Amino acid sequence: MEPKENRIRHPYQAPEGYFSNLAAKVQSRRDSMPAAQPELKVVHTPKQENRETRWIAWAAAVAVLAVAGIYLWFHYRPVEPGIVKQAPLPAKPVVVADTLIIAPEVAENNAIAVAEKYLDEQETITPSPAALSAEDMAIAMELEDDGLIVLDMEDALFDEMDIEP
Amino acid sequence: MENPATDHFKTISDQEIVEAFQQNQDRDALFAEIMRRYSERLYFHIRKIVVDHDDTDDALQNTLIRVWQNLPGFRGESQLFSWMYRIATNEALTVLRKRKPSLDLDDAMPELAQLVDSGAHISGGEIERKLQMAMARLPLKQKLVFSLRYFEDLSYEQIAEVTDTSIGALKASYFHAVNKLELWLKRSF
Numbered sequence: 001m002e003p004k005e006n007r008i009r010h011p012y013q014a015p016e017g018y019f020s021n022l023a024a025k026v027q028s029r030r031d032s033m034p035a036a037q038p039e040l041k042v043v044h045t046p047k048q049e050n051r052e053t054r055w056i057a058w059a060a061a062v063a064v065l066a067v068a069g070i071y072l073w074f075h076y077r078p079v080e081p082g083i084v085k086q087a088p089l090p091a092k093p094v095v096v097a098d099t100l101i102i103a104p105e106v107a108e109n110n111a112i113a114v115a116e117k118y119l120d121e122q123e124t125i126t127p128s129p130a131a132l133s134a135e136d137m138a139i140a141m142e143l144e145d146d147g148l149i150v151l152d153m154e155d156a157l158f159d160e161m162d163i164e165p
Numbered sequence: 166m167e168n169p170a171t172d173h174f175k176t177i178s179d180q181e182i183v184e185a186f187q188q189n190q191d192r193d194a195l196f197a198e199i200m201r202r203y204s205e206r207l208y209f210h211i212r213k214i215v216v217d218h219d220d221t222d223d224a225l226q227n228t229l230i231r232v233w234q235n236l237p238g239f240r241g242e243s244q245l246f247s248w249m250y251r252i253a254t255n256e257a258l259t260v261l262r263k264r265k266p267s268l269d270l271d272d273a274m275p276e277l278a279q280l281v282d283s284g285a286h287i288s289g290g291e292i293e294r295k296l297q298m299a300m301a302r303l304p305l306k307q308k309l310v311f312s313l314r315y316f317e318d319l320s321y322e323q324i325a326e327v328t329d330t331s332i333g334a335l336k337a338s339y340f341h342a343v344n345k346l347e348l349w350l351k352r353s354f
C-alpha cells in the first residue's frame with residue numbers, strides 16, 4: 001500500500017469557498033472572546049494566622065505526646081519478676097537516748113505512787129527512810145532536788161505539796 | 166491588492182513566523198499566513214478522524230483559536246506543524262467524545278462508516294470510500310497512525326511528536342492497521 005503513484009486518496013471534499021470564509025469565522029470568534037486577563041504570578045505569601053495556628057498545633061502535639069508518654073510509662077512500665085527491693089533493716093537497734101528524762105508531771109505521779117504505796121503498807125506518816133526501797137528513795141531525792149517536796153529523813157517523808165500523808 | 170508586508174511573510178519559515186508573532190509583529194497578518202499554510206491540511210486530517218464536515222468545521226475552528234491563544238508560549242520543542250496537528254487531533258477526539266463520552270484510543274467507531282457512505286461532501290470512487298469505511302473499523306490509535314503515515318506522508322519521528330508515542334509502538338500500530346485493511350478490502354471485493 002506504500003507506492004505513492006498508486007496511493008488511494010481520501011474521498012472527502014470541503015464545501016466550495018469554505019477556506020476563504022474560514023479566516024473571517026475564526027476572526028469573528030477571536031473578537032468575541034473576552035480580552036486576555038493579565039497573567040497572575042502566584043508568589044508564595046505565608047499567612048500570619050497560618051503560622052500561629054501551626055505553632056499552637058505543634059505545641060499541642062508536644063504536650064499531648066508528653067502526657068501520653070508519662071501515662072503509658074506509669075501504667076505499662078516493665079516490672080522485674082521475683083525480686084522486690086526493700087529498705088535494709090538496721091543491724092542494731094537504734095539508741096534514741098541513753099538517759100531517762102522524767103517530766104515534772106510524771107515525777108509528781110511517781111511521788112504520789114511512792115507515798116500511797118508507803119501509806120498502804122506501813123499505815124504511818126513518819127516512816128523511816130530506811131523503809132523506802134532504793135528505787136523509791138532515788139525518786140524521792142530527785143523530787144526534793146527539783147523543789148517539789150522536802151524530804152525529812154527523821155520525821156516525815158512528805159511535808160509539802162498537796163499530798164496528805 | 167498586493168500587500169508587500171503580507172507577501173514578505175509568505176517567504177519566511179515557520180520558525181521565523183513564530184518568533185515574529187511572539188515579538189508582537191503584526192500578529193493578524195502572521196496568523197493569516199499560518200492559516201494559509203495549514204488550514205487545508207488540518208481540515209482533512211480532522212475530517213478523516215470525525216468524517217462529518219460540520220464536526221470537522223467545529224474542531225478546526227477550535228484548533229485555530231487554540232493556536233492563536235497558545236502561540237505566544239510556544240517553545241519550539243517540536244515543529245510548528247506537528248504541534249498544530251497535535252492540537253487538531255485532540256480537538257477531533259473531543260468532538261468524537263461528544264458522541265461517545267467513554268471513548269478510548271483503543272476503541273473503534275464503526276458507526277462512522279455509515280457517514281462515509283451517506284455523508285455530504287464526499288466524492289471519490291468505490292475504492293476510496295471502502296478504504297475509509299474499513300478505517301472506521303480500526304481502533305482509533307491505529308486509524309490515526311495509518312492516516313498520518315499513509316495520507317499525510319509524515320515520518321515516524323513526526324508522528325511521534327503528534328501522538329506522543331514511541332516510534333516502535335507507531336511502527337507496530339501501522340503494521341497492524343495495514344494488515345487489517347488489506348484483509349478487509351480483499352474480502353469486500
